[in-house]
Amino acid sequence: MSGKYVVSLTHGLDNTDKATVAFVVANAAVASDKNSVVFLSIEAVRLSQKGAADSVHEEGFAPLAELMANFVKAGGAIYVCSPCFKKRKLDENNLIPGAAVVGGAKLVEFMSDNCPSLSY
Amino acid sequence: MNHDFEWDAGELGCGELVLELRRRVRAAPGKVFKVIALDAGAPADLPAWCGMTGNKLLAHDAASRTYWIRAKD
16 A cells, blocks of 8 residues: 555635645545645645635635644645746745645656545 | 543544544554544544554444544554
């Protein structure tokens, strides 16, 4: 069984339900001692900015910012798609803790050893 | 069954349940936890989580939605 897990998230404030569930599942992965990464691409890259998730609280779930912080605190990493980030002119100096802007090679390297993934 | 700690997780489920459970068991290696988890997914999730993490599910009472888990050393 692989010790890695990737959750790929392409939505942010445009679909807060998907964004929330993605981080709930990511938390299950990191809690299960998987080396876990959430890959933010497309609109999800906006969540990499401090304060961006603060207004999101889906019914029946913890607030999104809390889910993201708990994921990082538990040892999870957040990869942020570099071209998606650049396209939206986001600020590298305003990243949330645990987030790193990466290119595709970094993700491919992480996933190169039969890494399971789930996409939202 | 004897236990060292009791945690009523209430309706917490999925990642929120196991992440908080991990935090608790990591702080008390070798101890037995009595966990009450009402989430409908818990009967499937907690045995799976124990199997992946090396914590031991000692017993499960479905009627009271209670689990006894020994934290790994």
